[in-house]
Amino acid sequence: MRKVFVLLGYVGIAILMYVYGESLLQWIRQGGTEYMIVTSILATIFALFxxxxxxxxxxxxxxAYGPLGGSLITWIGSSLASILMFAFVRYGYQDWGRKWLYRYDRLSKVTVLFERNAFMTIFLTRLIPIIPSIVVNIYSALSRVSFLRYSIASSLGKVPSMILFATVGSTIVTNPGELVFIALFYGSFLLLVYVFFRLFNRFSHHAKQ
Known part of the structure; x- marks a missing residue:
């Protein structure tokens, strides 16, 4: 019954977002600093659904809010949505998911390795916007990763990409010509992340030996 109620609640909110999503987006476009708390809640719902x-x-x-305010609201919404999704899966379906994760030998080994390096793995995957957030949310929730470790790693890792989204939106309105420099800067940043990840893996491998 717990699983059914959790699922029905999620589906019900998803339907409401499908029906009223465009109207809520229009409201966000109007901006206004006095509505930042409400906008942060809406951003969370948009990220969750x-x-x-x-x-x-x-x-x-x-x-609507500029690069600084927009980045803050975007980050709050995305971080809270990921934490809520983690809690949703952990509370409702972890018992089912763990049986699946540890049923197959190869997947079980990958999961154990992930759990040993959970903080850094979650943090690095969040730095790359093309990795689906929902995959990281669900996989982390089904594993043995603690709620606190996941929340901190996920929220910190989301900072650069959320700043990117808001900065691009602000730049399109104010100075579209700077988009090239933003793309070059973020591309360089992702290259550094990749190099750091390779060095981290090499260091971990030598440490285990």
Missing amino acids: PIIPYPIIGGVLGA
């Missing part, structure tokens, strides 16, 4: 791709939401927030 991605009827509209969240990079678009981040861009709209950046255009």
Whole structure:
């Protein structure tokens, strides 16, 4: 019954977002600092139920509130949504998921390795916007990763990409010519992340030996 109620609640909110999502997005476009708390709640709901791709939401927030305010609201919404999704899966379905994760030998070994390096793995995957957030949320929740470790690693890792979404949205409105420099800067940042990840793996491998 617990699983059924959790699922029905999630589906019900998803339907409401599908029906009223466009109207809520129009309201966000109007901006206004006095509505930042309400907007942060809406950003969380949009991230939790991605009827509209969240990079678009981040861009709209950046255009409405500027790069600083837009980045903050985008980050709050995305971070809270990931934590809520983690709690949703952990509370409702971890018992089912863990049986599946440890049923197959190869997947079990990958999961154990992930759990040993959970903080760094979650942090690095969050730095790369093309990795689906929902996959990281669900996989982490089904594993033995603690709620606190996941929340901190996930929230910290989301900072750069959320700043990117809001900055791009603000730049499109104010100075579109700077988008090239933003793309070059973030591309360089991802290259550094990749190099750091390779060095981290090499160091971990030598440490175990």
